[in-house]
Amino acid sequence: MDFSSKLLEQAVLEMSQLPGIGKRTALRLVLHLLKQPEMQTLQLTDALSNLRTQIKLCKNCHNISDTDLCEICANPTRVKEIVCVVEDIRDVMAIENTGQYRGLYHVLGGKISPMDGIGPSQLKIKSLIDKVREGEIEEIIFALSSTLEGDTTNFYIFKQLEGLEIKTSTIARGISVGDELEYADEVTLGRSIANRVPFESSLKS
């Protein structure tokens, strides 16, 4: 691609770093921004820049948050004894949308995936085990997607919890294998949390 402007070229290059955005699409987006009022582009760059500099991870559940303790963890009406283990904030949002869950979350930040070089130490697993050891949690609900990586991660955590006084369950599989949580509809997802089953019995099938 030949650019008549270095500034344009730089903007297109940066935009095309985004997933699913090729050079052509990047050029279209950048030209679109140029046609919009200047304020609109500045609001976009401000939002992105604030996102990077001000966003935090909740110190309790590792969810993305504006404050040290996220709104869910800080809410006194939430049931602190039940913790739902999820991959990332998209799963938290999907489960929150069901309106069926009143416990807290623990966001792992991914799934164990040797193919992608992601091992247990790169995920927030140790802090979960530590929380269980402290004895304030009564039940852990595994709500990772039922992919090979999700199952591997569940099982790894389950093994780490052996010998600790804790009830473990997994969301009922109304969600078919391979479906990602965020794509499950709210009714199905809500029902699968309400009808969760003991984790051990999910291993036999």
Ligand SMILES: [Zn+2]
């Ligand atoms: Zn939190």
